[in-house]
Amino acid sequence: MADPTPTRNAEDYLRMYRQMVRIRAFEDQANQLYLSAKMPGLTHMYSGEEAVAVGICEALEVTDRITSTHRGHGHCVAKGAEFQAMFCELLGKQEGYCRGKGGSMHIADQSNGNLGANAIVGGSMGIATGAAFTARMLGRDDVAVCFFGDGATAQGLMYEVMNMAALWSLPVIYACENNGYSEYTRTEEIAAGQILDRARAFGIEAHRVDGQDVLAVNALAASLVQRARRGEGPFFIELMTYRYHGHHVGDINRDYYRARDEETLWKTERDPILLFRDWLTREGVATEDELEAVQDEVSRDAEAAVRYALEAAYPDPSEVDMHVYTDIPHALA
Amino acid sequence: MRQITLAKAVNEAIAEEMRRDPSVFVIGEDVAEAGTPFKVLSGLVEEFGTGRVVDTPISEPGFMGLAVGAAMTGTRPVVDLMFGDFLFLVMDQLCNQAAKAHYMSGGKISVPLVLRTNLGATRRSAAQHSQSLHALVAHVPGLKVALPSSAYEAKGLMKTAIRDDNPVVIFEDKLMYQDKAEVPEEEYLIPFGVANVLREGGDVTLIGTSSMVQVCLAAADLLAADGISAEVIDPRTLVPLDEATLIASARKTGRAIVVDEGHQSYGVTAELAARIAEKAFYHLDAPVLRMGAMDVPVPFSPALEDLTVPTPAAVAEAAARICRGELVHAA
Numbered sequence: 001m002a003d004p005t006p007t008r009n010a011e012d013y014l015r016m017y018r019q020m021v022r023i024r025a026f027e028d029q030a031n032q033l034y035l036s037a038k039m040p041g042l043t044h045m046y047s048g049e050e051a052v053a054v055g056i057c058e059a060l061e062v063t064d065r066i067t068s069t070h071r072g073h074g075h076c077v078a079k080g081a082e083f084q085a086m087f088c089e090l091l092g093k094q095e096g097y098c099r100g101k102g103g104s105m106h107i108a109d110q111s112n113g114n115l116g117a118n119a120i121v122g123g124s125m126g127i128a129t130g131a132a133f134t135a136r137m138l139g140r141d142d143v144a145v146c147f148f149g150d151g152a153t154a155q156g157l158m159y160e161v162m163n164m165a166a167l168w169s170l171p172v173i174y175a176c177e178n179n180g181y182s183e184y185t186r187t188e189e190i191a192a193g194q195i196l197d198r199a200r201a202f203g204i205e206a207h208r209v210d211g212q213d214v215l216a217v218n219a220l221a222a223s224l225v226q227r228a229r230r231g232e233g234p235f236f237i238e239l240m241t242y243r244y245h246g247h248h249v250g251d252i253n254r255d256y257y258r259a260r261d262e263e264t265l266w267k268t269e270r271d272p273i274l275l276f277r278d279w280l281t282r283e284g285v286a287t288e289d290e291l292e293a294v295q296d297e298v299s300r301d302a303e304a305a306v307r308y309a310l311e312a313a314y315p316d317p318s319e320v321d322m323h324v325y326t327d328i329p330h331a332l333a
Numbered sequence: 334m335r336q337i338t339l340a341k342a343v344n345e346a347i348a349e350e351m352r353r354d355p356s357v358f359v360i361g362e363d364v365a366e367a368g369t370p371f372k373v374l375s376g377l378v379e380e381f382g383t384g385r386v387v388d389t390p391i392s393e394p395g396f397m398g399l400a401v402g403a404a405m406t407g408t409r410p411v412v413d414l415m416f417g418d419f420l421f422l423v424m425d426q427l428c429n430q431a432a433k434a435h436y437m438s439g440g441k442i443s444v445p446l447v448l449r450t451n452l453g454a455t456r457r458s459a460a461q462h463s464q465s466l467h468a469l470v471a472h473v474p475g476l477k478v479a480l481p482s483s484a485y486e487a488k489g490l491m492k493t494a495i496r497d498d499n500p501v502v503i504f505e506d507k508l509m510y511q512d513k514a515e516v517p518e519e520e521y522l523i524p525f526g527v528a529n530v531l532r533e534g535g536d537v538t539l540i541g542t543s544s545m546v547q548v549c550l551a552a553a554d555l556l557a558a559d560g561i562s563a564e565v566i567d568p569r570t571l572v573p574l575d576e577a578t579l580i581a582s583a584r585k586t587g588r589a590i591v592v593d594e595g596h597q598s599y600g601v602t603a604e605l606a607a608r609i610a611e612k613a614f615y616h617l618d619a620p621v622l623r624m625g626a627m628d629v630p631v632p633f634s635p636a637l638e639d640l641t642v643p644t645p646a647a648v649a650e651a652a653a654r655i656c657r658g659e660l661v662h663a664a
Contacts (some may be wrong), residue, residue, distance in 0.1 A: 065406060099439030106437040115405055116438060120429050126398015127430065133399055134406040137358065137384065144402075157426075160395025167390075323440040324474050326498040328573065331474065 001279040002216030010285050016058055016214055017280060018294050020050040020273050023074045025295075025302040026083060030073065030090060030104075034249040038310065040092050043104040046074030048244035051272035052177050053078035055217025056145055059225045065113045065131040065144045067124035070105045071177075071243070072117030075147050080112035083305035093312040100315045101323065122148055122155030125174070129161040132172035132233070141229045144172045151182030153195050159202075162234070166202040171228040173221070174199065174236045177211065179243040184257050199236035211241030212272040215279070242266040334517060340373045340510040342484035343449070346491035347374070347411055349520065351381055354409065357495055358385040360396050361413025369413060371451075371510050397423035397448070401431045404446040409495060414450035417504060418464045423448075431500040432475030445498045449491070451507040452480075452594060453544055454642050460630035463638075465543075465594040468601045470502045471571040477501040477525060478571040482546035484514035486569065489523030497525070506544040506594075526573035530582070534564035537588040537652045540579060540605060541567060545592040551645035552652060559649075561656050571601060576608055583609045587618040588655050592643050597625030619655040624648060 004013075027047045033039040046053070049071075057066065057078035068075040076086060081097065089096025090104050097109050108116030115131060118124040128146030135142040152158065153176060165172050182190045199206040209220050217239060224235045244267060246254045280286045324331035337345070351357045359377060361369075365388045368375030378386040389396040393414065400410035414423065431444045452465035471478045477499050481487035487505060494501040531546065532553055541549035546567045553563040564582050568575060583589040589609050591602040602623035609621045627641040654661045 067402070097439070098437060098441070101439050102437040108438045108442060110438065110441045115402070116434070116442065118430075120425060123398075123425060123430060124402075126395060126400075126426055127402035127405065129395075130399040130402020130404070131406045133403045134408045137403070137408055138356070157394050157398060160390070160392035161399060163390055163392065164395060164399060323436045323438075325477070326435060326440075326443050 001275060002210075002213050002219060004215045004219065012058070013280060013285050014294070016054050016218065017276055017291065018298065019054045019058070019078055020214065020276065021295050021298045022083070023050045023053065023077045024273060025298045026073055026077055026086065029087070029302045029306050031245070031249055033090065033306065039090055041103060042248045042250050043090065044071040044248045045243065045245035046071055048266065048272070049074060049177055049179060049211065049241045051214035051217055051276070052175070052211045052239045052241050053147070055214045056175055056221040058218055059221035060113070060143065060145065062112055064142050064225070065115055065128070067115050067128040067131070067144070067146050068117040069124070069147055069149060069152070070117060070119050070121070071149065072107060073104070076107050076109055076114055076117070079109065079114045081109045081114065083302055084308055087305045087309035088312050091309050091312070092314060093309055094315040094319070095312050099319065099323070122152035122157055124148070125152070125155070125158050125161050129165050129170060129172050132165065132170040133168070135171055136168070142171070143225050143228045143233070146172060146174050148174070148176060149182070150176060150178040150180070150187045150191060150195065153198065154182070154190055159198070162199060162202050162204060165234040166204050169231055169233060171231070171233045173224055173228060174234065176236070176238045177241055178238050179241050181243065181247070181258065183247045184251070184254070186257065195238050196236065204234055204236050206236040206238070208238045208240065211239030212270045212275060214272060214276050242270065334515040336513040337484055337516050338511050338513050339481070339484040339487050339505065340371060342488035342516050343373050343491055343505065344376065346488045347495070348377060348380065350492055350495040351377070351385065356407060357409045357411065358387060359411045359413060360387040360389060360400055362389055362391055362415055364388060364413045370415060371507065373510065374413070393419050393422040394426055397426040398430065400446050401426055401434070401444055404431070404444045405434065405442055409445050411447045411449060411495060414448055416462050417450045417452045417466050418461050420450065420466050420469060427470065427476070427500070427502070428473045432473045435499070436475060443498050444500045446500050447491070447494045448500065448502045450502070450504055452504045453506040453508050454594065454626065454631045455638055456508055457633065457635060457638065459633040463631035465504070465626060467502070467504050467571060468595045468599070471601065475500065476572065479503040479525065479569065480543040480571065481505060482541070482543055482567050484512065485516050486523060486567070488516055489521055490569065493522045493525055496522075504543060509544055523569065525570045526575050527569065528575035528578040529567040529569055530564065530578065531567060532563065532565040534562035534586065536562045536586055536656050537590065538564045538566060538579070538582040538586045539590050539592065539648065539652065541565065541592045542571070542601060543594060545594055545643060548643055548645050548648060549592055552648035555645060555649035556652055559653060561653060563652060568605070576612070579605065579609060580612045583613040583621070584616040587616055588652070590622040590624060590648060590652055592624045592648055594626050594642055596628050597623055598628050600625050619658070620661070622651055622655065622661060624651065
């Protein structure tokens with residue numbers, strides 16, 4: 001593990017640990033909901049990438065904005081969302097963050113600055129850049145973080161908005177979660193050259209960091225966020241990480257593109273939660289028992305939220321033509 | 334009353350709204366010093382500065398996407414898309430992102446942006462600078478679509494569009510920028526979803542959009558000479574649509590022709606004709622006719638291009654034939 005940011009204290013570390021455990025617990029429950037056919041549609045698991053979302057979001061204020069991806073539950077939790085409204089959204093219930101209209105791939109939590117997951121790969125890069133534009137235009141010191149995967153680096157929109165962000169020194173951080181796979185294809189098969197060089201071509205300062213090391217991610221993010229607030233942005237980070245599941249929960253027979261041994265190696269040797277847990281006990285921040293208690297409490301919270309969501313009401317049919325327009329209560333009336 | 338051009342009317346509308354609301358800004362290619370190729374925005378950068386009249390690289394999807402994010406977070410962008418044909422470049426950001434964000438978030442996120450662009454053929458600009466693509470965006474729930482038909486309309490509709498909390502696409506006819514109309518000095522807005530009956534008549538209803546309003550008015554003059562009384566209606570906005578005014582007129586006259594510069598097939602004319610056919614059927618004395626642009630890419634040669642758009646003579650002839658009880662098949 002990297003040296004931590006000097007200003008962090010035990011409370012911060014335990015909150016980061018809890019947030020990582022919460023993401024894992026959320027995804028384990030979501031996966032079970034899919035496997036037991038209780039969830040409509042399908043979803044994309046963030047498990048294995050927890051240190052990325054938590055390391056970055058712990059460097060942000062609630063007023064800072066993020067944009068997320070189809071693999072977005074981790075970002076949503078890390079930016080402050082609650083389990084209950086998240087599970088309700090995944091199950092299409094009225095009490096979900098989006099009243100059941102978005103689902104897993106569009107979950108948004110405006111109250112915590114999450115402008116939403118996006119089901120178009122790379123589709124939110126303009127939105128994050130625009131959030132940074134707003135901050136600059138209105139004289140706020142907010143920062144925007146754009147989460148996207150290695151697969152999204154193949155989209156042209158990214159280069160258009162990075163060009164503008166660099167020209168105008170916008171306070172945006174492009175956070176590329178390189179989990180090694182672009183859907184069902186290895187990243188080296190879709191990405192020519194080095195991903196970092198693409199940002200550097202625009203004069204954007206770019207860093208690569210171990211995405212399994214929450215302290216390394218957090219230290220880098222904290223420094224870049226602070227600099228972006230001072231007008232030194234934009235920045236680009238490539239976070240080397242791994243997704244434990246397939247492209248989505250239904251991508252189970254994936255031996256044709258990824259070896260099981262590779263998955264086992266990452267889960268046993270490179271797991272971000274286990275690595276951080278070791279560090280916390282070694283440094284005397286918490287005992288094994290204390291960390292176990294956090295895990296148990298989070299698991300119970302997740303189970304309770306799932307039970308609640310399963311029983312919660314679906315939206316009334318009258319909702320179907322609501323929220324098409326802000327000023328027309330029912331678009332088809 | 335003073336007369337000003339459509340270009341000046343749009344310029345005034347945007348300038349007034351920028352003075353009124355500091356969160357309004359203009360973004361697009363060559364909008365600042367150049368004032369756009371049609372010089373519609375000349376003078377804005379001198380008054381509001383480059384921070385609010387923002388020149389971008391030639392990156393339509395990029396600045397469209399940036400505007401969506403800006404609109405979500407507290408500003409009101411007026412996006413300048415130099416030609417309506419470039420809509421195809423921004424479709425993901427406009428239709429997958431801007432149009433759906435409010436619905437997908439259960440009403441928590443809104444995208445108050447205006448995309449101003451243009452339509453219209455016969456400028457000898459060929460197939461990639463002449464299209465009228467408003468039907469494409471009117472098809473997507475979540476977008477509002479306005480089609481000003483004069484300088485007066487352009488100013489009032491633009492001011493309403495900028496104050497609207499939804500994404501609005503407003504199409505100006507690029508051949509009408511220098512056309513003058515009476516525009517009052519004092520402020521006014523034109524509400525969305527209220528059609529304008531420009532001329533009352535009893536024999537046939539001519540529904541025209543954008544520049545086709547002028548075509549319908551000219552056709553009505555031709556028809557009057559033949560003793561046929563045509564009612565001319567401008568829907569002003571396709572979304573929301575003032576269906577009631579169109580239906581009421583068709584019920585009154587018993588005949589209707591819808592004229593629009595988009596391609597005829599699967600277009601605006603088809604949608605409006607279908608609504609009239611469904612809701613005024615028992616009052617109709619003739620099939621509702623569609624007159625759109627010819628279903629071909631817009632050709633360059635003037636000899637060919639002029640054949641592709643509806644003309645006053647063609648509209649008047651079709652109207653006269655249905656008024657005589659002749660069976661008319663739309664082209």
